[in-house]
Amino acid sequence: MKMQNIFLWSKVCIIGTDANPLTRQLNWIGSSILDDCEQEKERLRIHLKNLEVKLTKQQQLIQRLTKLNERPQFPVNAEQFFDLGDKQYTDCAQIYTSGNKQSGFYMIKPLGSPSQIRVYCDMTEGGGWTVFQRRSDGSQSFDRNWSDYKQGFGDMESASGEFWLGNDNLHYLTSQGDYSLRIALEDFEGHQRYAVYKKFKVDNEENQYQLQFGEYSGNAGDSLSGTYHPEVQWWASHQGMKFSTSDRDNDRYERNCAKEDKSGWWFNRCHSANLNGLYYKGPYSAVTDDGVVWYTWHGWWYSLKSVVMKIRPADFEPNEV
Numbered sequence: 001m002k003m004q005n006i007f008l009w010s011k012v013c014i015i016g017t018d019a020n021p022l023t024r025q026l027n028w029i030g031s032s033i034l035d036d037c038e039q040e041k042e043r044l045r046i047h048l049k050n051l052e053v054k055l056t057k058q059q060q061l062i063q064r065l066t067k068l069n070e071r072p073q074f075p076v077n078a079e080q081f082f083d084l085g086d087k088q089y090t091d092c093a094q095i096y097t098s099g100n101k102q103s104g105f106y107m108i109k110p111l112g113s114p115s116q117i118r119v120y121c122d123m124t125e126g127g128g129w130t131v132f133q134r135r136s137d138g139s140q141s142f143d144r145n146w147s148d149y150k151q152g153f154g155d156m157e158s159a160s161g162e163f164w165l166g167n168d169n170l171h172y173l174t175s176q177g178d179y180s181l182r183i184a185l186e187d188f189e190g191h192q193r194y195a196v197y198k199k200f201k202v203d204n205e206e207n208q209y210q211l212q213f214g215e216y217s218g219n220a221g222d223s224l225s226g227t228y229h230p231e232v233q234w235w236a237s238h239q240g241m242k243f244s245t246s247d248r249d250n251d252r253y254e255r256n257c258a259k260e261d262k263s264g265w266w267f268n269r270c271h272s273a274n275l276n277g278l279y280y281k282g283p284y285s286a287v288t289d290d291g292v293v294w295y296t297w298h299g300w301w302y303s304l305k306s307v308v309m310k311i312r313p314a315d316f317e318p319n320e321v
């Protein structure tokens with residue numbers, strides 16, 4: 001090490017000048033040698049100082065790199081990924097019935113899908129649910145363009161991550177058969193409600209991912225169809241609506257619902273449900289009703305705390321093994 005050599009040099013000079021009587025005589029004979037030695041000591045002191053500065057910087061760098069290495073690869077609340085090998089499943093219901101009953105991330109390949117997709121399977125509430133949307137903390141922006149909604153976006157690593165699975169995937173999944181949609185809602189007071197719709201189907205991109213759904217059941221109210229009020233239904237029902245984003249206006253409103261309500265959704269003129277809306281925390285006031293809204297539970301001016309939208313084949317038997 002260079003540092004050790006410097007100490008050795010310094011010692012030679014100190015011994016030579018102060019400790020050894022013989023050297024005192026040498027001082028008298030050749031003071032120039034000692035001058036050289038002093039100069040060398042000074043040079044080495046400066047060199048040592050520089051090396052100490054470099055060492056400190058290197059230690060700081062090592063500390064930073066060590067901290068980076070210590071960071072988990074996934075967020076702290078990362079959910080387990082289950083690798084089921086080569087066997088292919090078309091949805092989470094198949095995965096459940098094949099004996100995998102733990103909620104988490106799996107790979108599926110819906111019929112018509114060009115590739116495998118990573119999905120979150122919710123194996124609670126009877127199991128077999130393929131989750132396609134989650135809101136939980138406002139960490140992800142849902143004010144996205146057509147392309148983002150087409151492909152999907154958000155956090156697909158954390159157990160409670162916010163995401164949209166993608167409209168193409170939603171189309172592939174719901175084209176496989178007769179699917180039921182379950183929407184789980186929670187407010188900031190800790191209350192939970194749900195809405196179930198039979199015959200949930202999303203058309204392809206050519207048809208702007210047009211929405212179809214059947215009979216409602218649940219305790220959150222039927223916001224999707226708007227049947228709670230005949231005068232509202234004509235402009236608030238989402239039945240048969242095409243998907244709209246701020247850059248792709250397919251709504252029935254003279255202006256742009258997606259732009260005004262800051263989400264991608266099956267807007268009419270504009271909505272009584274806007275589950276991809278802005279994440280306020282409970283009651284809010286804004287120019288338009290752009291929060292995370294489910295009208296029949298909390299009205300247009302309350303933004304929900306959490307939302308999960310998930311699907312499962314209508315003929316799914318929870319107890320099947």
Ligand SMILES: [Ca+2]
Nearest residue numbers: 253254255256
């Ligand atoms: Ca419009």
